[in-house]
Amino acid sequence: MVKKQRTFFCKSSDGSITYTTDEKFLYAEKDGVVMRLDLFDKHYYKLRPVNGVPILEIDGLRMQLIRDFKTPLDYAREVVRHLKIPEKGEFTILDSCMGLGYTAIEAAKRPATKLVVTCEISHAVVTLAQWNPFSDLLFAKDGNIVPMQGSVSELIKDFQSEMFHFIIHDPPRDSHAPELYSSEFYSQLYRVCKKGARIFHYVGSVGKVKGRKIESEVEKRLRVVGFRNIKYIEKLQGLIFEK
Numbered sequence: 001m002v003k004k005q006r007t008f009f010c011k012s013s014d015g016s017i018t019y020t021t022d023e024k025f026l027y028a029e030k031d032g033v034v035m036r037l038d039l040f041d042k043h044y045y046k047l048r049p050v051n052g053v054p055i056l057e058i059d060g061l062r063m064q065l066i067r068d069f070k071t072p073l074d075y076a077r078e079v080v081r082h083l084k085i086p087e088k089g090e091f092t093i094l095d096s097c098m099g100l101g102y103t104a105i106e107a108a109k110r111p112a113t114k115l116v117v118t119c120e121i122s123h124a125v126v127t128l129a130q131w132n133p134f135s136d137l138l139f140a141k142d143g144n145i146v147p148m149q150g151s152v153s154e155l156i157k158d159f160q161s162e163m164f165h166f167i168i169h170d171p172p173r174d175s176h177a178p179e180l181y182s183s184e185f186y187s188q189l190y191r192v193c194k195k196g197a198r199i200f201h202y203v204g205s206v207g208k209v210k211g212r213k214i215e216s217e218v219e220k221r222l223r224v225v226g227f228r229n230i231k232y233i234e235k236l237q238g239l240i241f242e243k
Contacts (some may be wrong), residue, residue, distance in 0.1 A: 009049060021049050028131055032113050037131050041124040047132060051220060054132050056125065063099055063172070064201060065202070067236050073134075075236070076102040080110070082233065082240050083166050083198050088116040091165040094192065096180070097121075098151040100129050101138040101145070103168050108137065113195040116145045117164075119152040153179045153188075158181045170238075174214060186225045193243050199227070202238040209217050222235050 002106030006027060009019040018029045025142055026037045026047040026240055030035040037054075038232060048052040056063040064072035085091060089112045095104040098120035108116045118138070120126050126149060128137040145156055172179035179185060181203075193199065199230065201222075203215050215232050222241060228239040 003087065003191060006145070009052075010133055012046075012133050017133070019133055024048060026132075035131075037128060039124055039127065040203070043124070045124045045128055047128055052102065054134055056128065058225040064102070064239060068202075072100070072102050073106075076106040078236060079103050079170075080106045080198050080240075082236070083107070083168070083202060085110045085166060087110055091170065092163060093117070093166045094164045095119070095157075096167065096169045097171050098129070098147060099125060100132055101147070103134045103170060104145055105137045107166070107168065108143065113144060117148060118145060119148045119150060119151055119155050119157075121149075123149070132184070150231055151179075153185055153242070156185075156188045156192060159192045161191050164193045165197055167197065167199040169199060169222055173204055181214075181221075183221045183225060186221055186227075190225050190227065190243060195243055197243045198240070199242070200236070200238055200240050205237050 004022040006020040006022045007025065009021045011018055016030060020027045026049055028035050028037055034169055043059050046057050048057055050066060051071045053073055055066065061143040065073055066077050069075045090115055091112050093116045095105050095116055095118035098104060101118060104116050104118040107113055129138060134224065137143055138147055169189065171177050174181045189199065201218065203218050218239060219230050227241045227243060228238055232239055
């Protein structure tokens with residue numbers, strides 16, 4: 001089998017790492033050592049470039065929504081736009097499922113964002129994010145993003161009540177993480193966000209294939225907990241709502 005030739009992708013912000021790609025994988029070269037950015041940890045994780053931006057794949061499934069977007073960065077911008085973060089003030093944001101951190105980074109760029117707390121359960125995902133050149137701002141020492149290792153379903157129990165002005169809840173499919181679609185978890189979301197807080201919740205479209213409307217199921221649970229003004233945004237495959 002003939003290996004596909006790698007081409008230049010980009011350099012790290014400090015110039016110490018050169019990234020190349022064969023379109024199927026992303027490679028990092030540092031101090032003469034070349035590493036392919038994929039790994040096994042119960043599941044198979046890898047970075048793959050799409051239109052010049054890496055996406056995360058787990059067991060061959062894309063973790064970013066790109067169907068109606070050129071890159072996952074465009075998706076992140078659209079999510080944050082719907083949060084309607086004011087230009088002035090000081091706001092604290094929870095990004096419940098970090099992944100490669102694109103939505104956390106986009107939210108952190110808003111001038112009135114004081115702090116973004118982002119959670120990631122997978123050590124493998126954190127490792128790949130640390131090597132991803134587009135995730136640098138997640139780990140900036142002087143930045144306003146705080147990454148936390150662990151499941152948000154457990155971490156959230158230690159967060160203060162009414163701590164967040166905005167929440168981005170972009171979990172895996174409900175079949176992979178049903179606890180993040182549960183009434184118990186939604187009750188915790190309600191507790192930690194301030195009155196008037198605005199929340200985005202990705203729900204996906206897999207349920208429709210099975211004859212289910214997962215967005216309707218989620219909406220019912222959210223209303224019971226106390227959330228209001230719930231609206232489904234088809235392009236984002238998610239719900240936007242308020243406390």
